[in-house]
Amino acid sequence: MTNNVVVRYIPLLLLAILWEIAPRIHFVDPSELPPLSAVLKAWWSLLLDGEGHTFLAVFFKGSLWSNGVSSFINWFFGLGGAIVIGVFLGVFMARYQTFDDVVSPLVKALYPMPKSALIPVMILWLGLGAGSKIASIGLSCLLPVILSTYNGSRGVEQTLIWSARSLGATDRELLWEVILPSALPEILAGIRNAVAISFIVLVASELLVGQHGLGYLISFLGEGGVYDAMFAVVVTVSALGFAADRAYLYFMRRTLIWRE
Amino acid sequence: MTSSGISFNGVSHTYRPPRGRPVLALDGVSLEVKDREFVALLGPSGCGKSTLLYLLGGFMPVETGTISVAGKTVTGPGPDRGVVFQNFALFPWKTVQQNIVYGLEKQRMPKPEREKRAQELIELVHLEGFGDSYPSQLSGGMKQRVAIARTLAIDPLTLLMDEPFGALDAQTRTLMHEELLAIMRRTPKTVVFVTHDVREAVYLADRVAVMTARPGRIKEIVDTKPSTGSRAEFIHTQEYTEKVDYLWNLVRDEAIKAQGEH
Amino acid sequence: MERVNANWRRTLLRSSSVILLAVAWEWGARMHFVSDFLLPSLSSVLTRLFEDIVSGDILVGLGLTMLRTLAGFTIAAAAGIVIGITIARIRVIRWFFDPVVSVGNPLPKIAFLPIFILWFGVFDWSKIAMVAFSSVFPVVVATWAATESVDKYLLWSAESLGVSKRQLLWQIVLPAAMPQVFTGLQIALPISLIVVIICEMTMGGQGLGGSMMTSMRFADSPGVFSGIVAIAIVGSLVVKAMELIRKRLLVWHEENAH
DSSP: OHHHHHHHTHHHHHHHHHHHHHHHTTSSOTTTSOOHHHHHHHHHHHHTOOOSSSHHHHHHTSHHHHHHHHHHHHHHHHHHHHHHHHHHHHHHHHHOHHHHHHHHHHHHHHTTSOGGGHHHHHHHHHOSSHHHHHHHHHHHHHHHHHHHHHHHHHTSOHHHHHHHHHTTOOHHHHIIIIIHHHHHHHHHHHHHHHHHHHHHHHHHHHHHSOSOSHHHHHHHHHHTTOHHHHHHHHHHHHHHHHHHHHHHHHHHHHHTTTOO | OOOOOEEEEEEEEEEOOSSSOOEEEEEEEEEEEOTTOEEEEEOOTTSSHHHHHHHHHTSSOOOEEEEEETTEEOOSOOTTEEEEOTTOOOOTTSOHHHHHHHHHHHTTOOHHHHHHHHHHHHHHTTOTTOTTOOGGGSOHHHHHHHHHHHHHHTOOSEEEEESTTTTSOHHHHHHHHHHHHHHHHHSOOEEEEEESOHHHHHHHOSEEEEEOSSSBOEEEEEEOOOSSSOHHHHTTSHHHHHHHHHHHHHHHHHHHHHHHTO | OHHHHHHHHHHHHHHHHHHHHHHHHHHHHHTTSSOTTTSOOHHHHHHHHHHHHHHSHHHHHHHHHHHHHHHHHHHHHHHHHHHHHHHHHOHHHHHHHHHHHHHHTTSOGGGGHHHHHHHHOSSHHHHHHHHHHHHHHHHHHHHHHHHHTSOHHHHHHHHHTTOOHHHIIIIIIHHHHHHHHHHHHHHHHHHHHHHHHHHHHHHOSSHHHHHHHHHHHTTOHHHHHHHHHHHHHHHHHHHHHHHHHHHHHTTTSGGGOO
């Protein structure tokens, strides 16, 4: 079992070794691709470049942690807000025909818009701070959540609703005990999409403007020519994006254990 | 015990698709089902027999005519009429046990009683040991037994079955027939059973109502109660074969008419 | 007659939100509930859009953006389909790419943007490379899954009819995998557009994203808004176009049967 996992990831190990060796033997320019060891060293110093006398102070004031926290806050509130509002609106649209008639043309017209175009408008409205980033992430993630909730809630099998009704379920019970659980697989898939989009918009908005966040740190280090540190932050962001997706996938499988 | 007869009185129904012309699906259907009687509605696909059952279930509004159960006019779904669908309609996110107790929860039955009742029903439909399984882990026949148990749990006066064994393979279907008859012997109920399988109708029902192709009307009602002996023996008798032949000829004309429409 | 009326009412209701939003936008801006800078009136935005179209400014920007998008997307599509098929059919390739794809697919590729600038400069190549890198993964994943899930009875019947190995790929596997592959492309193209606009916003070099950012820097809010309207329209047209192509390409598929 463990053996299999090791064998499976050997190609990644090979790529890592290639990354270390290629710049060292000047197969590629080390200033364009710093060797892996240099990147890891830079990562360690970014982790512990805070000012303070105790280890914890050094860590919590370090560039990686402090920028990571501001990114996390933008991400959390943007995505969280989109999920709460999106599920609510999606269910509401699916349940009330008139509301659906009024709102769904707008949702469907805006859905294909390349979400990144919202960033400049949000900066215009809310300035260079966290507000515009949270709003950009929130609006970008809102539509996929609304649409998946809407489709999921409308796609509930009629006989399931009829069964619950004839077993004595009220309107409210129908919503919580039949429609939402039934729509859950689709809602969760929509949220997974939203998670991917949230990372794109988060990093993009931080790369563009602002003074905080991991995206800002990447562009700051890149402009300063500190490439080993820039690579270190890029790797960190990638790892976080990967971890978020995997953790979410795990949560999704656990929640939908009844499917199989 | 209250009488739980069902009466359909001049029921018509027009199906209005979102696009296209309205279609008359049922035309003046009148039928009396006596207390504890098993009546099968037999007809070609598209004859409106399922629609008639959904109207009885209260899932669609009765626009013309009236339907009453135990003397009360049907206005909406209710626990006095248990329903079993062809596609089982089990809650896939609930285990077998949780599916069976759902209706009992709605009746606010206390938990210990609920669990006792669920155990009885699991035994009744021979699913011991599967209480904690999810529907996705069961075979088609087992799923339908869960659905029957879930419906019987709330002890409805009448049982409405919409081609309940249509999605099962031939062997499983035969076993389910025997099991259904056994359950009905233990807890007799008024049953309306929709099917397009002539043998199934003759084997299970006391009376078979044959419906015409669209628009659906009652063409003829045939008594299929075995004159002597049990149902299990009935299937080997001359009488059974004759009833099947007779009904098959009635349905055949309508099936051909229904095909010609497409 | 009644039904005709009902249909009309429904259409009116359905367009009401768009009309209402447009009216509210125009009226709100004219009443100066918010400053002109934060919300220029709809009419001034549309006028601006019209002027930019007539002067050709927006067409140049649109052309550049579409060129970068389509170049990157085409590379991603071609590479993705080839990689996807070879993964499904050649064992060594699968051994190598399986972990690479499963790690690479969920990465926020946009974080690599500064690295691409470092490697390819700030001009078109880095944008195209970034677009291709971001959108290749969904194509690979879709093609891989599609090729592996081709119905085995279909393959068996083809083989028993005497189809050679080579023909099998081109005449059976690819057409059978097409619906799913195309779904992958339909996921990849919007990603390409999102990424190209981010690239233009960060690196400049004109294009719809670049001019939006320039307008923002010069506090030219009608420019920002006409930019987003133009981008929204382009986005919907691109998605619609993909749907039309899908319909033409997959005439035989059940999804197009009525």
